[in-house]
Amino acid sequence: MALRDRSKTSPPGHHVTIEVMVVDDSAVIRQRLKSIIESDPRFRVTLAADPYEAVAMLSRSVPGVIVLDVEMPRMDGLTFLRKLMKQHPMPVVMCTSVAERAVTALEMGAIEVIAKPDWLNAARLPEWSENLLESVRNAARAGKLPLREERPQAASDPRHSADVVLPHAPYIPRATLGEPIVVLGVSTGGVQAIQALLPHFPADAPGMVVVQHMPADFTGAFAERLNNDPRIQLEVVEARHHEPIRRGRVLVIPGGTSHGLVRRHGSGYRVELNEGPPVCLHRPSVEVLFRSAAQAAGPAAAGVIMTGMGDDGAGGLLEMREAGSLTIAQNEATCVVFGMPREAIRRGAARYVAPLDSIPHTIMAWVADPGAGTWH
Incomplete structure (x- = not known):
């Protein structure tokens, strides 16, 4: 043909x-x-x-x-x-x-x-x-066709910032640094990216929270598919309200219905589901997840922004970097769409720009030596 x-x-x-x-x-x-x-x-x-x-x-x-x-x-x-x-x-x-x-x-x-x-x-x-x-x-x-990356908005469709869900606030240091956690934000092309990423983490990898832009009711099947993948050593589940974030576990925020936030809980962290309006045109929003991780965990958190359209998460990743978190953007060559990572890089939010297969190694090196002083 x-x-x-x-x-x-x-x-x-x-x-x-x-x-x-x-x-x-x-x-x-x-x-x-x-x-x-x-x-x-x-x-x-x-x-x-x-x-x-x-x-x-x-x-x-x-x-x-x-x-x-x-x-x-x-x-x-x-x-x-x-x-x-x-x-x-x-x-x-x-x-x-x-x-x-x-x-x-x-x-x-x-x-x-x-x-x-x-x-x-x-x-x-x-x-x-x-x-x-x-x-x-x-x-x-x-498909690399000549269509500018912008979305016309009606007056009834305001572009909310993360402030409507979680007001901006600086990270308040804790007496002791908590367990490391990882937050990931991904959109177009993300299913294949996450499937390629997770098999490279060991069974005791830090607890992870994922926002993947998906319609309502689809994220549960996505989490189940990942959990049944024999290459992945981690447990993967759709997050529930107040679910603890713990080592060896990946929590996927439910699609379409609520935002996922990281909250301090005792000496660790848990996920809070918030039914606020869409942020950066999305619910769940990567921006909200990253901002909450910056405020709750600061230098105990790693933020990863991956393939996707638009700018959701770029501002939140910058807040994570300013709070001392490890911040990573997927590089253009391995993205299906280099929108979200590009905007994060443009704003100076990403400490590292890495190909997809290098991201797990970078995170695990940070886990092994979080006080090295080179992560932010």
């Missing part, structure tokens, strides 16, 4: 048009998705009724993004995604409400997964439509 340019060049002064292929067996749904996506004039939508029709269309023109349903009669979306990623990898947004399938799609290389909407719930459709558009934009950027 000969691949053609995925973007159509427009005359000067006009938007570059990016082709989006929608693959869904329902004609009604295809038309609704087309209408939503083309509300952004930068996108032009082509329609395929199933993967077989999509393959025929791909032989003529390769889109910038594919929006793919999972449940289709002749070939399901996951089977098509697997074949596509082996033969012609490209940015894919998967639509499913089944958490296990969502995690599988992300493992296979889908850029984003969005839960199917309740089309009969008119009150929720505008929010869902904007989430779909943002997922398509993320996929286009991840």
Whole structure:
């Protein structure tokens, strides 16, 4: 199959048009998705009724993004995604409400997964439509297509700072330094990044807290998948309110419903779940997690910002560095999307910029010698 340019060049002064292929067996749904996506004039939508029709269309023109349903009669979306990623990898947004399938799609290389909407719930459709558009934009950027990294915001969608959940405050030193902990923030491309990262930690690694931008109800399946991975020696669970942070354990903050904060508790730390508004357009927000770690743990914490779109976590990582924490940003070469790490580096928040496979070694060296004086 000969691949053609995925973007159509427009005359000067006009938007570059990016082709989006929608693959869904329902004609009604295809038309609704087309209408939503083309509300952004930068996108032009082509329609395929199933993967077989999509393959025929791909032989003529390769889109910038594919929006793919999972449940289709002749070939399901996951089977098509697997074949596509082996033969012609490209940015894919998967639509499913089944958490296990969502995690599988992300493992296979889908850029984003969005839960199917309740089309009969008119009150929720505008929010869902904007989430779909943002997922398509993320996929286009991840595919290195010419789409600027910005999101138009309505007056009803304010960009909250972490202050709405946790006011800014300096780290207050403790009489003794607590057990080391690690906080990680990741978004687009994060499922594969976390799966590659965790196997390199020993069973007694510091307790970890992870914010992975995911729709509600998907993070539980993600945590379970990680916990069942035979390469990973750590226990991985979805965090509950007031869950203790302890060695050998990874807590994944639930998606979509609440922020995750690190709080002091006795001589250690625990997770607090807070139902505040989205921060940096996300809930849970990496910004909130990092700020809370700076305030609660200071030099006993390590913060890692990894692949993802936007700037969530950049300010919080800077606060961690100022509090004496070890701070690491994933390097561009190993990121699916170098948005969040780039912004953290730009602000001077990252003490180290490291490839994905070097991050565990850097953290464990810090654990072995936290007072070396070179971490911040």
